[in-house]
Amino acid sequence: MNPSQSLFNGVMFNAYPDSIGKTLTDTMNLLAHPLLEDAFSLFYVLPTFFNSDLDRGFSVIDYDTNKELVSPGDLEAASGLQLGFKFDLVLNHMSVGSRQFQDMLQKGDESAYKDFFIDWNEFWAGHGKMGPEGYIVPEQKALDRLFMRKPELPILKVRFPDGSERPYWNTFYQEVNYQPLTADDLAGIEGLPADEAASIMYRVNTAIAAQEDFRTLDYNGYGDAVVAAVEQKRQYLGQMDLNAKSETVWTFYDETLGKLAGYGAQLVRLDAFAYLHKEVGQANFFNKPGTWEYLDRLKKLASDHDLTLLPEIHSEYGSRLHEEVASNGFPVYDFFLPGLVIEALDRGTKANLLRWIRELDESGIETVNMLGCHDGIPVLDLRGKEVEGVYREGLLSDDEIQAVIDNILERGGRIKNLYGADGRKIAYYQVNATYFSALGEDEQKLLLARAIQLFTPGIPQVWYLDLFAGKNDYAAADRGGTGGHKEINRTTLSLADIENGLETDVVRDQLKLLRLRNTHPAFKGTLEIETTDSHRLHLTWRNGQHVAILEAGLRSHAFNVSHTDYAGNFSVMRFARQKWQEGKRR
Template sequence: MENNNPNSIIYNGVMLNAYPDSIGEKLSDTINMLKMPEFKDVFSLFYVLPTFFNSDLDRGFSIIDYNLNEDLVSKEDLKDLEQLNIQLKFDIVLNHLSVASPQFKDLLKRGNKSKYKDFFINWNAFWEGNGEMGTDGVIIPKEKFLNKLFMRKSGLPILKVLFPDGSDQPYWNTFYQQISYDKIKVSDLRRFKELNCWKAAFIFKNINKAVKGNTDFNKINLGDSKHLKSEVVQLINEKRSYLGQMDVNAKSELVWDFYEETFAKLKDYGCKILRLDAFAYLHKEVGQSNFFNKPGTWHYLERIKQIADKNNLMLLPEIHAEYGLNLHDEVAKEGYQIYDFFLPGLMIHTLEKGSNKALLTWTKEIISKGYKTVNMLGCHDGIPVLDLKGKEVNSVYNKGLLEDNEIEAIMNKIIERGGRVKNLYDPSGKKISYYQVNATFFSALGEDEQKLLLARAIQMFMPGTPQVWYLDIFAGKNNYDAADKGGSGGHKEINRTTLSINDVENGIKKDVVMNQLEIIRLRNTSKAFLGKIKINEALEDEIDITWALNEDYAQLKANLKTYQFTINYTQPGINKVLSY
């Protein structure tokens, strides 16, 4: 009987992960790399990050629209990938759109008359009756509600935007936001007929000084022209521009129409797997945390699944949460494939401690509960740390995969090796937890090639679909210059170095690259990985895992102290061995 449910499919091949311009300058350069003989049969899937679409910040995760970014991608690229028999995975950023999206631009232009007035979330309208108006015109939710909010940054999650009627309106903004002002020109002051050239020069200088210093425009020294204050502030606001990821209002049917249109468009691009970015923030309700609210998030997810099924798309919900919260288990029980965000930290712990205990505990859970996972070592984001922790749920503490002191040891080790840290905050701006540490996986392992090779081998023998960050293949090191140039939000750039075609050509001359490709190719092509996995008895400082299907098998035996390992396998019907 044919199975038409895309969410029941398990993709067993290996998935490449990169931006369209991670290799060279355009997606076509990555495709040319994949056409090289060294990359033959290495990958079956390609997760192309969302600069594939039109976006304006957060390296693609602030979507303007889901049309092809023609600076990086062409329709010919899609045809080439299809001919290479490489299936595609894309993102839909469910929670937010860019301020530069057509919908938000219409809201800024038309204000309350906009068709999209309710497409986004007016903070004051949302909290009306459940807080007090502050002096800045923003409602402060009651403390019992505010304390529950899950924050990604310090301060209230809002962006205040100027409406055509001159009012400042606060809109919900969980992630990034920025307001900028262009300096005024002398000619802008011509509207003030009463100003002579000396007064105009004085006001011109003070306005631009305030704009540059981002100071209170109501306190600009206007000399004896104080009566022009409101008109001057209006002039400055005309020069206002925004960057930001604006939360959409999933209670609006227009948002669901947009999802319908977008899913169909992604299907036309050849998408098979759709990553639901930031979906856990989508449902918002007074009195809940605005992170995976229940049952609202489940209702939204079911509706999204119905749209996906119509377009034959497999969904991959993206959730970063503590292991002890058991969200991974809840999502998996609903039949969804889940991200294995636990593996990166567990891998570092395993190799640093020379102990298989924590890793095998998680591996056995995947097997026993039948989780369908996508796993990784490095990725476009950081190395998740929060995910490994325990969590108190309904007054019962559920243990994490690691103890807090073990997690702290991982953090400290990676930071010693040059990693940068990302944190989470409470509404007052106080840090409540580490979130991620940003580093290349190679640098996180102390830039030890044998460790990286063993980490890759273990990943290839883990249950689930292995996802491989392009930079890890080439043993990429921390890029401190890129992180520093990126400013306060530049920590992620440490692991996003663009590789030239020359870098690729030099890379394939190195053992650490070619050995990884050899192991990945085995995982991508061996029928053994379509079969069953067995965790063999081994000492604590060893790993022994076998995959088998009929006569085909592959067995990894590794020493976690020396990092030496062998892979015994059949190809086809002939016993072979790889020793590293």
């Protein structure tokens, strides 16, 4: 096993800069509230902290702070609260709005950033046939191996200054739009009368507004010139894959890590890292050994800036990729826990959940765990998988996974799928819902879910909306259209929502549990798992004389949390379907 990076042991808050109130200042004020004292040690701020234009921050233009949402005072406030930051470094792609992509659009082959992105035809040269649309279609055996995020080939056709169209690799989102023509745009077309220009401009702009193909219009012999003028008005939205074979990209990574450290980062989440390494004939998702070579190089860069890296990956449990990542010295995301907790609380049995807790304890894998998050509730991760002809079972069977999905959907969740190269659906990827709604909007179940999370090995990450028992936001999901499923779990909480929420038992009870997990020395010790009935869970953390105990009924959802104080006395917090109580025993 490679040497592991150090991982702190506190609790992590998670939100966008504008999840609460209007700017990050409102969230910093919440974290400074007396009720939240000692509840958190780290703050994972999602990437609208930076300048971005899509995907709620994950289409980064640059890693400067977004001045509309973030002020220098926010960074000072975090330092005063002794809160470290966790930030994202989106490894695989950047926005078309980045200065690197814009430089390529303006200068074409003369751009210093021409190789910052991946020319599709150069990549696949000699390994496919040129198609009628101007891009190489890879050989079928290569296509069959490609891991796809959308039904079509991952290409965005980019217009260079010389008028040529170049296909560039685009794994994630893309959109092409055209700005309306003006009279000046057509003024340079030789021989075009003014009245004809006005007519053409009207028809073109009508087609653009209706999202119709302006190329099919009759331009009375001026077609090539008019189309060229319209193409000059082309605009892009999207996330362009970076070319990690370019040293310019690695210089960019190093500079960005230094910038994040300067903001106060301790932990950096590597978003979409598994897509970065690309090689002909490979899946281009977690290629080996190339991905490990990249991660090792990144870890050395991060070490120079005193940063710990957290690679983010979704994959089936049966693939054992989480073990592989950990064996190479990285902490991993525990994407298994959210679904396992729902399954345990819905069925009233601990078998599957406890199997995973035991595995974490025995393996020593360092994790960051969660209930809800900005993305959704992962289900694909729980499956088994055939590897080299041998089927490795999952943490849940396919039938058990489907039962979890069905329960969440019946409670109002939305679905996200994965697709193959032929456009066919491969599997469910995530179910989108607030965790509270996924539990049937049952406060007692939410409290027990939180307690289980806090007693499971790993660093607990807490989504702001879960802390405030947020419900599914159907209106926001509907407003987002086909890609709006994630908005169901991203409701902005007003300052009035926060003020009212802090008066509720479900919020205050969670804060008591969070404060215990964040500060009690027992959680720096070892875990003991007691043998009990299948519907009862008994977990003990022990560090010398310091002890913390969770005793839970998975059918009734009632539970007790006991812990020592510094005098060696036990305090007991009792959680049932009546008000929280606290007692003392020796």
